[in-house]
Amino acid sequence: xxxxxxxxxxxxxxxxxxxxxxxxxxxxxxxxxxxxxxxxxxxxxxxxxxxxxxxxxxxxxxxxxxxxxxxxxxxxxxxxxxxxxxxxxxxxxxxxxxxxxxxxxxxxxxxxxxxxxxxxxxxxxxxxxxxxxxxxxxxxxxxxxxxxxxxxxxxxxxxxxxxxxxxxxxxxxxxxxxxxxxxxxxxxxxxxxxxxxxxxxxxxxxxxxxxxxxxxxxxxxxxxxxxxxxxxxxxxx
Amino acid sequence: xxxxxxxxxxxxxxxxxxxxxxxxxxxxxxxxxxxxxxxxxxxxxxxxxxxxxxxxxxxxxxxxxxxxxxxxxxxxxxxxxxxxxxxxxxxxxxxxxxxxxxxxxxxxxxxxxxxxxxxxxxxxxxxxxxxxxxxxxxxxxxxxxxxxxxxxxxxxxxxxxxxxxxxxxxxxxxxxxxxxxxxxxxxxxxxxxxxxxxxxxxxxxxxxxxxxxxxxxxxxxxxxxxxxxxxxxxxxxxxxxxxxxxxxxxxxxxxxxxxxxxxxxxxxxxxxxxxxxxxxxxxxxxxxxxxxxxxxxxxxxxxxxxxxxxxxxxxxxxxxxxxxxxxxxxxxxxxxxxxxxxxxxxxxxxxxxxxxxxxxxxxxxxxxxxxxxxxxxxxxxxxxxxxxxxxxxxxxxxxxxxxxxxxxxxxxxxxxxxxxxxxxxxxxxxxxxxxxxxxxxxxxxxxxxxxxxxxxxxxxxxxxxxxxxxxxxxxxxxxxxxxxxxxxxxxxxxxxxxxxxxxxxxxxxxxxxxxxxxxxxxxxxx
Numbered sequence: 088x089x090x091x092x093x094x095x096x097x098x099x100x101x102x103x104x105x106x107x108x109x110x111x112x113x114x115x116x117x118x119x120x121x122x123x124x125x126x127x128x129x130x131x132x133x134x135x136x137x138x139x140x141x142x143x144x145x146x147x148x149x150x151x152x153x154x155x156x157x158x159x160x161x162x163x164x165x166x167x168x169x170x171x172x173x174x175x176x177x178x179x180x181x182x183x184x185x186x187x188x189x190x191x192x193x194x195x196x197x198x199x200x201x202x203x204x205x206x207x208x209x210x211x212x213x214x215x216x217x218x219x220x221x222x223x224x225x226x227x228x229x230x231x232x233x234x235x236x237x238x239x240x241x242x243x244x245x246x247x248x249x250x251x252x253x254x255x256x257x258x259x260x261x262x263x264x265x266x267x268x269x270x271x272x273x274x275x276x277x278x279x280x281x282x283x284x285x286x287x288x289x290x291x292x293x294x295x296x297x298x299x300x301x302x303x304x305x306x307x308x309x310x311x312x313x314x315x316x317x318x319x320x321x322x323x324x
Numbered sequence: 325x326x327x328x329x330x331x332x333x334x335x336x337x338x339x340x341x342x343x344x345x346x347x348x349x350x351x352x353x354x355x356x357x358x359x360x361x362x363x364x365x366x367x368x369x370x371x372x373x374x375x376x377x378x379x380x381x382x383x384x385x386x387x388x389x390x391x392x393x394x395x396x397x398x399x400x401x402x403x404x405x406x407x408x409x410x411x412x413x414x415x416x417x418x419x420x421x422x423x424x425x426x427x428x429x430x431x432x433x434x435x436x437x438x439x440x441x442x443x444x445x446x447x448x449x450x451x452x453x454x455x456x457x458x459x460x461x462x463x464x465x466x467x468x469x470x471x472x473x474x475x476x477x478x479x480x481x482x483x484x485x486x487x488x489x490x491x492x493x494x495x496x497x498x499x500x501x502x503x504x505x506x507x508x509x510x511x512x513x514x515x516x517x518x519x520x521x522x523x524x525x526x527x528x529x530x531x532x533x534x535x536x537x538x539x540x541x542x543x544x545x546x547x548x549x550x551x552x553x554x555x556x557x558x559x560x561x562x563x564x565x566x567x568x569x570x571x572x573x574x575x576x577x578x579x580x581x582x583x584x585x586x587x588x589x590x591x592x593x594x595x596x597x598x599x600x601x602x603x604x605x606x607x608x609x610x611x612x613x614x615x616x617x618x619x620x621x622x623x624x625x626x627x628x629x630x631x632x633x634x635x636x637x638x639x640x641x642x643x644x645x646x647x648x649x650x651x652x653x654x655x656x657x658x659x660x661x662x663x664x665x666x667x668x669x670x671x672x673x674x675x676x677x678x679x680x681x682x683x684x685x686x687x688x689x690x691x692x693x694x695x696x697x698x699x700x701x702x703x704x705x706x707x708x709x710x711x712x713x714x715x716x717x718x719x720x721x722x723x724x725x726x727x728x729x730x731x732x733x734x735x736x737x738x739x740x741x742x743x744x745x746x747x748x749x750x751x752x753x754x755x756x757x758x759x760x761x762x763x764x765x766x767x768x769x770x771x772x773x774x775x776x777x778x779x780x781x782x783x784x785x786x787x788x789x790x791x792x793x794x795x796x797x798x799x800x801x802x803x804x805x806x807x808x809x810x811x812x813x814x815x816x817x818x819x820x821x822x823x824x825x826x827x828x829x830x831x832x833x834x835x836x837x838x839x840x841x842x843x844x845x846x847x848x849x850x
Contacts (some may be wrong), residue, residue: 111331115566134786135703136704137700137703137704138705154696156706157707157708158705158706159706160705160706160708165700165704167700169697171697171698172701173625173628173629173630173694173697173698173701175628175632175633176625176628177606178608179608179612179613180628182619183613183614183615183616183621184624184625186466186614186615187617187618187620187621188618188621188622188705188706188707189617189706190618192615193613193615196613196615197610197613200613201610204489210608211607211608212608213608213612214606214607214608214609215606238380247336
């Protein structure tokens with residue numbers, strides 16, 4: 088579903104992502120782990136077509152993000168680490184806008200908005216302006232918007248930040264359901280316990296380079312993900 | 325502490341003036357120098373304009389013993405310029421800055437936060453102040469004797485006038501924040517209130533000028549009797565005669581309102597900034613959902629953004645507003661009787677005037693910057709970048725187009741032009757409105773500022789807005805020059821036709837760049 092091949096991105100002289108290669112198959116939840124400034128957000132933004140990169144290739148369901156950005160973007164949804172949404176729209180206007188852009192028809196959007204907004208207890212607030220939403224509510228709205236057009240691939244940057252325990256639990260369930268239905272999820276997180284429990288595969292990035300990747304069992308073996316991460320960080324310190 | 329806060333303010337100011345941001349890691353020296361030259365050019369153009377005005381009146385006023393009137397006029401013009409320059413920035417800078425809560429969480433007294441923000445506004449005021457004070461001072465010194473005490477009074481007034489203007493600006497900002505704090509239709513109220521205030525301001529400034537002119541016409545005795553107790557008289561007299569007693573009175577009158585305003589906003593700052601806006605709860609109903617096509621959705625997004633902010637409406641839509649109001653008023657002004665000109669010159673001059681005002685509409689010039697932190701949404705959507713840019717252009721045209729048509733209708737009713745003239749009365753201003761939209765968008769694509777801390781920095785003070793305004797002004801001047809040159813060789817209506825066709829070609833080129841190079845530039849912003 089997502090293939091990153093030899094991705095390199097530089098900001099001036101600084102190499103933010105260095106020759107990174109990884110692949111995510113349909114049905115997989117793929118965790119992306121690294122310290123602050125390791126290159127996670129840069130990689131994620133490049134995958135979403137938000138950030139242009141210097142070398143390498145990113146393929147989404149066989150389409151190149153460089154050559155066919157619109158075809159790729161139709162297949163994916165992105166939730167950034169800090170969901171700055173349009174404050175001047177109401178929640179429902181924002182969801183309508185996303186549905187319009189992705190061409191979700193009236194009946195389907197009605198059903199999905201109802202389903203997901205109810206799940207996150209957001210229905211009562213949909214008519215309110217986004218500017219009146221708390222950080223957590225904006226995060227929930229961004230999640231509903233991401234699921235609204237039933238993307239094949241969902242890319243999330245620190246999706247659990249700002250969510251209450253119930254919403255976090257719901258999101259984990261939705262992620263699993265999405266992948267069980269053949270979709271894929273690629274997300275970054277600092278919460279290693281969540282990654283360990285939720286992910287089928289994991290990749291650890293350090294200073295732009297991929298340190299280790301593979302199935303959760305391959306990466307952590309008999310220890311915990313936290314031990315592996317700390318050990319790898321220690322090796323490179 | 326104030327020094328540290330000011331460092332942050334200056335860094336922000338430098339960033340939005342030069343267009344440097346996280347998306348443009350390093351601003352080249354050449355570009356920074358280019359911006360400095362552009363700003364200096366704009367300042368010099370205004371200064372020369374004011375020099376022309378003051379140099380005409382300085383000697384006659386001096387000879388009539390009405391030196392004080394000259395300096396009263398200087399004070400009114402100066403105040404008018406500063407006030408209009410800072411009035412809408414004040415609310416955004418003081419109460420809507422994104423870092424207000426962050427700063428309030430630190431051990432910084434609110435008065436220091438306010439002082440740092442006011443100092444920035446004061447510097448902007450001082451820049452406007454000097455643009456008028458320097459030419460007024462030079463024009464006076466060139467034709468009239470100057471006293472040391474007069475120079476001292478002039479310098480003191482130059483330094484204190486910005487305080488008075490700032491006092492009124494921050495009081496307006498405070499009042500507006502109070503009024504809109506708990507209101508749902510905040511944008512509507514802010515816009516209506518601001519426009520009413522602007523209208524009252526223009527009437528007041530106009531009356532002040534009239535009053536001074538009438539006083540001057542009726543002789544010193546009347547002037548002194550009527551104006552003896554007015555602050556304008558004190559200021560004028562203090563500078564013209566070097567009267568230090570009146571300078572003291574003037575200084576008190578200028579400083580006291582500022583101190584009172586500063587005290588008032590300091591006392592209420594935390595409450596005003598941290599007050600949660602009151603939103604009346606609207607019950608959600610499923611029939612609120614509306615389905616649109618992709619381009620319609622993009623257009624609605626842009627239009628809603630424009631209509632959501634009174635600062636955006638007033639600053640970027642000001643030209644359209646003036647055009648609409650002017651267009652309605654034009655047939656009733658008896659322009660041919662009031663301004664005697666050769667018959668063939670009325671339409672080209674008024675057409676260029678409409679173009680000049682149309683150039684003050686800068687909606688597209690801020691339309692990229694205004695996306696700020698929400699740019700990721702547009703960048704991650706599966707839509708053609710050219711559609712995003714076309715939607716921005718369309719909003720500009722939908723707002724400015726009808727206003728231009730109203731101005732054209734007014735122009736046609738006022739002048740009753742011949743058929744050939746009528747064609748250019750209709751086509752030239754409309755083409756220029758298109759040019760303004762395209763040039764503004766091109767400027768904003770080249771110089772976006774997505775890191776603003778309050779939206780005034782994007783819609784009013786950004787480099788792209790300044791560039792768009794300058795480009796429009798230069799374009800009108802070029803059209804005037806070309807039109808005049810060609811009219812020596814052919815009839816004026818034909819000359820205007822050629823100018824319009826060239827303008828259309830420029831529009832076509834700009835449109836092509838926006839859809840190609842501009843789209844690529846937008847895609848690199850992420």
